[in-house]
Amino acid sequence: MTTWNLQGTVSHLLICNGSSCKKHKGEEVAEAIEDEIEKQGAQSLIHTTVTRCNGRCSDSCVVIAYPEGVWYKEITPKSAKSLVRKHLQGERLEDHLLYTYDGQLMAADDKGAKGKKKK
Numbered sequence: 001m002t003t004w005n006l007q008g009t010v011s012h013l014l015i016c017n018g019s020s021c022k023k024h025k026g027e028e029v030a031e032a033i034e035d036e037i038e039k040q041g042a043q044s045l046i047h048t049t050v051t052r053c054n055g056r057c058s059d060s061c062v063v064i065a066y067p068e069g070v071w072y073k074e075i076t077p078k079s080a081k082s083l084v085r086k087h088l089q090g091e092r093l094e095d096h097l098l099y100t101y102d103g104q105l106m107a108a109d110d111k112g113a114k115g116k117k118k119k
């Protein structure tokens with residue numbers, strides 16, 4: 001168990017490691033993100049949390065970035081490294097956008113608008 005001092009954190013990445021994302025290299029994605037954060041010397045800027053299912057299994061592996069509220073789909077270990085670099089530059093990984101946030105989540109393409117309707 002760890003208690004980090006998170007003051008100064010600028011980005012929080014939630015990396016899905018639910019069963020579907022794990023089948024799509026979720027653990028390797030988490031490892032790639034951690035490696036790239038360390039390579040960039042950004043440990044104090046980017047905090048990560050591995051999560052269970054985020055409810056978008058067909059988009060595995062899912063990574064969510066805060067404070068932007070951006071959801072990413074189909075993240076691979078390779079694109080995970082790009083995601084870290086993009087966020088450090090204040091940019092997004094446009095090719096993997098699933099949802100953007102502007103007061104509410106908005107699907108970045110048709111795929112994000114598909115799925116079971118919540119009541």
Ligand code: FES
Pocket residue numbers: 016017018019020021022052053054055056057058060061062
């Ligand atoms: S297991 Fe990752 S979204 Fe469901």
